[in-house]
Amino acid sequence: MYMKEKILELIKQYETIIVHRHVRPDPDAYGSQGGLVEILKASFPEKNIYAVGKDEPTLLYMRQLDRIEDSVYNGALVIVCDTANAERICDSRYSLGEKLIKIDHHPNEDPYGDLVWVDTTASSCSEMIYEFYLFGKDRGLTINDEAARLLFAGIVGDTGRFLFPSTTEKTFAYAGDLIHYQFSRTELFDKMYELEPNIIKLQGHVLQNFEFQDNGVAIVKLTKELLEEYQAKPSEASLLVGILGDVKGIKAWVFFIEEQDQIRVRLRSKGPIINVVARKFNGGGHPLAAGASIYSWDQTADVIRELNKVCE
Numbered sequence: 001m002y003m004k005e006k007i008l009e010l011i012k013q014y015e016t017i018i019v020h021r022h023v024r025p026d027p028d029a030y031g032s033q034g035g036l037v038e039i040l041k042a043s044f045p046e047k048n049i050y051a052v053g054k055d056e057p058t059l060l061y062m063r064q065l066d067r068i069e070d071s072v073y074n075g076a077l078v079i080v081c082d083t084a085n086a087e088r089i090c091d092s093r094y095s096l097g098e099k100l101i102k103i104d105h106h107p108n109e110d111p112y113g114d115l116v117w118v119d120t121t122a123s124s125c126s127e128m129i130y131e132f133y134l135f136g137k138d139r140g141l142t143i144n145d146e147a148a149r150l151l152f153a154g155i156v157g158d159t160g161r162f163l164f165p166s167t168t169e170k171t172f173a174y175a176g177d178l179i180h181y182q183f184s185r186t187e188l189f190d191k192m193y194e195l196e197p198n199i200i201k202l203q204g205h206v207l208q209n210f211e212f213q214d215n216g217v218a219i220v221k222l223t224k225e226l227l228e229e230y231q232a233k234p235s236e237a238s239l240l241v242g243i244l245g246d247v248k249g250i251k252a253w254v255f256f257i258e259e260q261d262q263i264r265v266r267l268r269s270k271g272p273i274i275n276v277v278a279r280k281f282n283g284g285g286h287p288l289a290a291g292a293s294i295y296s297w298d299q300t301a302d303v304i305r306e307l308n309k310v311c312e
């Protein structure tokens, strides 16, 4: 409670507030960032409030980002949503502001910022932003339909449509609140889960070809050549990582997705803690959903060995 109060006090003190989120954004990154910006704009129309970062083509339905000059950071308050480590903050200018706030639900490995509000029991950062609104609604905070749409999308995204164990009674209660606002859930769900025909076909390839070991570990390797064959971008291939969760007997799995200059390692688990594996390869994330990068196909054997260790 105390931290939310301090954050609200700081927000009230600043005329310019710039909100960031992580690189390779997902709906929760956009949702928490955009939801917070909409709440602050509705609450403090006299302030200058911006959402910044690189556009993600697959998430344009969520929000347009603001383009701002470096000088806007002079004397500004910067808030970063949904980002565990400072290196993962999209737009490195976050450090140009006067004060920095971190709001996140990942393990607090890098407590950057003057104020740090981390709640690892929250399903999503969007859930935290709604909680922040609930805290502040009698202290000057207002919400609008667009904020509700963005926060709902963030919660839906990070909980896998309320399927993951991170989904709590509070998550459902907040989602229940949010659907009272005016936005089309059908339209939102269509945008969130529609896939291009070529990506559906790539999904078929993954389902036909994943390697399944006796110990419940599954492995998928998507080379540059294969992605070219399906005309799929690495970011699109990443959208498929969750599909192996339905395999009977699966414990944990890894997707290796080749990009221009690296191979992205995307780890998922139904129990074994796999962010420890990600950390061994300069990555990180949640206990059951994490990522890292390697630089040659030879290294995949090292990742698989570490993944097997945590699944023993």
Ligand SMILES: [Mn+2]
Pocket (backbone or CB within 6 Å): 028, 029, 082, 105, 124, 125, 158
């Ligand atoms: Mn998140």
